[in-house]
Each structure stands twice: as structure tokens, then as C-alpha cells.
Amino acid sequence: MVKDLVILGAGGFAREASLLVEDINRSIDGEESWRLLGFIDDDKAKWGLVLRGYPVLGGWGALAELSRDVQVICVVGDPTTKRKLVLKAEEQGRLFANLVHPEVLFGEDVSLGKGILINKGCLLTVNIRIGDHVSINPGCGIGHDAIIGDYATLMWRVNISGNVRIGEGCLLGTGSIVLQEKVVGRSSIVGAGAVVTTDLPADCTAIGVPARERERL
Numbered sequence: 001m002v003k004d005l006v007i008l009g010a011g012g013f014a015r016e017a018s019l020l021v022e023d024i025n026r027s028i029d030g031e032e033s034w035r036l037l038g039f040i041d042d043d044k045a046k047w048g049l050v051l052r053g054y055p056v057l058g059g060w061g062a063l064a065e066l067s068r069d070v071q072v073i074c075v076v077g078d079p080t081t082k083r084k085l086v087l088k089a090e091e092q093g094r095l096f097a098n099l100v101h102p103e104v105l106f107g108e109d110v111s112l113g114k115g116i117l118i119n120k121g122c123l124l125t126v127n128i129r130i131g132d133h134v135s136i137n138p139g140c141g142i143g144h145d146a147i148i149g150d151y152a153t154l155m156w157r158v159n160i161s162g163n164v165r166i167g168e169g170c171l172l173g174t175g176s177i178v179l180q181e182k183v184v185g186r187s188s189i190v191g192a193g194a195v196v197t198t199d200l201p202a203d204c205t206a207i208g209v210p211a212r213e214r215e216r217l
Helices: 012-027 060-064 079-091
Strands: 002-008 033-040 054-058 071-074 110-112 128-130 205-207
Touching: 002 012, 002 079, 012 033, 033 060, 054 060, 071 079
Parallel strands: 002 033, 002 071, 033 054, 110 128
Antiparallel strands: none
């Protein structure tokens, strides 16, 4: 069964997602595949562009003209922007796709929400819950009993230890590490390469090794 798909967003992350779609299709022996129709983006300067062979179809009006059978996935790194785009798609009654690279390794009892993107080289072990509209970039590891909240984004090679709680709308930078049993509060940012050794509150930015909350302005 071939399913039609559009990607919300037309930046670099979205182009990487189109490559993920191709990898998924190559791994399936005719049973099920995605037909990527193109990208949806509010930036009028991108309308009509062709990115990796797929057109930027237009903005929300172009999406509204497509059949309700066309599924969508929001591929934007910033969790706040991602949430806004998802809500607009929900207003159109859209169904959300999950894109998971065929080489991702799963253990037992891994629960995935909707609108999930998990790219190549990731490992999720046991009893893990991934919320809705979570984006996990290549090379990430997620340990036992971890919970990743809705709209979170994990950049490249993030390592999440066991029993960690990542709040809704968090952004974890490239190469960051969260040690076991730690909590990262909702809408917080963990800088690239930071190591979280203590719980972090909501709405903070933490950087360094060990990660320290940056002073709020």
C-alpha cells in the first residue's frame, strides 16, 4: 500500500527527512511505501523550488487543496515552531506519519506517539515512551525506562541514560548527554556537548560540563 506524504518545512532538516523517506522505501519489498509529494512552507520565496527532486508545493493553502488521505510530518528542529505548525495541520484534520529508519534498533516495550521521526543509527532499549511529534536525529541512544515528551527534538548523537525524563518541547543539542534518573523540565534547552548531571527546571538553557543553567535575562 502506497501512502502519500508531505513534509511540513522546507529547510535542511526537511531535506534530510526526504532522504529518510527514500531509505524507508528501499527497505520495503513492495509491501508498503511512501510517495513523497513535496514540502509545505510559509516562506513564499521557497514556493516552486525543487529540493532533492521534490517540489515546495506552497503554504497552507496548497496543503488544504490536497486529499485528506495525504499524511504529514512536521520536520522543524525548533520545538516551539514545530508545535505551531502541528496545530495548524490539526486544524485541517491531517493525519500524522511516523518515519523510522529501517536500521533503528528497538528493544522491548518501546511506545511511539504520532508524527515521530527517528533517523539512522539510533538505539532505543527497553520500556521507553516517545511522545507525539518527537524528532530524533542520527546516532542517538535512549536507555531503559526513559520518557521523551511531546515536541522534543534530539539533535545528532544525543545520549539519554536510563530512567530519564525529558519534558515537553525540549531541545537537546548535538552530542549532549543526560545521566541516569535526571529530569529536564519542559521547554528547556540543553546545549551542544553539555552533560546533565542534575535535574534541570522548566524553561531554562543549560550549557557546559557539567551542565549549568545559564542566567536568565
